[in-house]
Amino acid sequence: MTNKFKFFAADFPNSPGVYLMKNDRGRILYVGKAKSLRKRLSSYFRASANHTPKTVALVSHIRKVDVLLTSNEKEALLLESGLIKKHRPRYNIVLKDDKQYALFKLxxxxxxxxxxxxxxxxxxxxxxxxxxxxxxxxxxxxxxxxxxxxxxxxxxxxxxxxxxxxxxxxxxxxxxxxxxxxxxxxxxxxxxxxxxxxxxxxxxxxxxxxxxxxxxxxxxxxxxxxxxxxxxxxxxxxxxxxxAVIHDNRDRDVIGLAQTEQGLGLGLLFVRQGRLLDEKQFFWPGLTLDEGPEVVESFISQFYGPGRFIPSLIISPYEFDDSPLSEVLAERGAGAVRITLPQAMKEKQLVGLARSVAAQARERKDTISARLQKVLRLPDEPVRIECIDASHLSGTNMRVGQVVFEEGRRNPEASRLYAFPELDGTGDDYAALSAWARRRVESGPPWPDLVLLDGGRGQLSAVEAALAECVDDGCWELAAIAKGESRRAGELGDFIFRPGRKNPMPLKPGSAELLFLQKMRDAAHRFVIGRQRSSRKKAVLSSELTALPGIGSKTARVLWDRFDSLDDMINADSTEITTLPGIGRKRAEKIHAALQSLKISRKA
Known part of the structure; x- marks a missing residue:
């Protein structure tokens, strides 16, 4: 292990920005923001500092500190929030349950x-x-x-x-x-x-x-x-x-904190038009109320992200007058947002109720991520799992699909399809997976905690070798799921392989862990096959479209950007086509006439 990090205040600027604390392998341990980077970082390494146990553990693992300068504290807050979500550092207050909740839209x-x-x-x-x-x-x-x-x-x-x-x-x-x-x-x-x-x-x-x-x-x-x-x-x-908990017409969210034997709980109440609509619990093991202000500020910054409903009033157990948090939330939402301590007696009672909700929060030790860590013998809990499947059509149209599961739930927006035209005609899944590994490293974080491959030892070795060439701090955690020879009723026949093991992992048939891995494998397979068929169908329809007079490849692309299907193009009138970029009235009439002729030929 490298020597302990030696801090010199003069090495850091006295200006706002974000700091990234890293360990000896270059992994980010903690991301923080500061109005003055020099003063904030000095507080970590001051001998007389009375640190919490979490901060003491963090400082003992620091081997390098990188800084990113910003023009003001608001930019630092936005950058910090994005980096925490992207890298999920071990010592940050990371909001695991940050899914968007259901809303009614009128x-x-x-x-x-x-x-x-x-x-x-x-x-x-x-x-x-x-x-x-x-x-x-x-x-x-x-x-x-x-x-x-x-x-x-x-x-x-x-x-x-x-x-x-x-x-x-x-x-x-x-x-x-x-x-x-x-x-x-x-x-x-x-x-x-x-x-x-x-x-x-x-x-x-x-x-x-x-x-x-x-x-x-x-x-x-x-x-x-x-x-x-x-x-x-x-x-x-x-x-x-x-x-009905309060007699006014304001929307407000109420936050309460409570110390438990296992850690720190946070309760959140959703109060709409004076009525308690819903509540939610969050939990961070090992934390104490001493870290309460950091927990609440980080929670608000991460929870009320872009695209989420943000009320005009947030009742908090701490004040953030010197923080640009309210300004950031106002830009993310649709109006001014005020973060304040409880003022009236009713608001104080609501904070007490939120504290009661927080006191009931517990660490979920039986999550699928925790169970996978145990049965697959992983060093850390696999929060983000990327499942990979390679597919081709008789050797052509080589594609690799990637689906992502976070905290046991599918994240459809993170799905990716990788095309490898240079491998067309080969039908080489091993080469495709190796090429995917290199492309995946180039795309950057967020990095997976586990990569699950649809295949056996060969696919696993191909990806392991490719990653060893381009990942500095060692290979990612890998696993492969392969179908066995047996197809008899009651025998699931799937084997899980891990690097460095000749025999498959001892997962019980029908266990929750194996069923979850199969679910991810099936999701990746459906994704890549579906996108492959869609691409092939679109290519056929595009060739049918470009065969019409007055419609070339560029015009076809413009039409596909506007319409979802060929039928939508045929049903559109010339006025709607005129609104497309680069297409005037006369040309739109010619395109409309060509599409109508295609409609007639289809009926014939």
């Missing part, structure tokens, strides 16, 4: 607004409600609302191309504004009711519906009165699990 800018479930907030004029930590609960509410408030269900693209009502119209859950004449004033009135309900004005909505129900009954319009009655029941059923 696209009020549309002529006929639609209520949908989403996990991402975009600045498109829509109104968002939530979040729901349980997507099942969100979908249950969505279905209930759909039965009594028949808003349209289809997307804008589907609505534009629909020629007949869908099934939802047949079961009286949609007025079918896509093809039928719908009174916009009545539709907007229904949209307003849904918005009142989701924004917490449920009692006001019930009173309004009750008055309308009684008026309809008085006028002997009993069918209309029954509709209002069903809506009242739906409203009451939707809000029956929501507790």
């Amino acid at each position: 696209n009020k800018h549309s002529e006929f607004p639609r209520l949908s479930i989403t996990r991402k907030v975009t600045r498109d004029g829509s109104v968002y409600f939530g979040p729901f930590t349980s997507s099942t609960a969100a979908r249950t509410v969505w279905k209930l609302l759909g039965k009594v408030f028949p808003l349209r269900k289809c997307t804008d693209a589907a609505m534009k191309n629909r020629i007949r009502p869908c099934l939802y119209h047949d079961i009286h859950q949609c007025w079918a504004p896509c093809v039928k004449e719908v009174d916009r004033s009545l539709y907007n009135d229904m949209v307003q009711r849904v918005e009142m309900l989701l924004s917490g004005r449920s009692m006001e909505l019930v009173d309004s519906l009750t008055r309308k129900m009684k008026a309809a009954s008085k006028e002997m319009e009993f069918e209309k009165a029954a509709v209002f009655r069903d809506q009242i029941r739906a409203v009451k059923k939707t809000v029956e699990g929501q507790v």
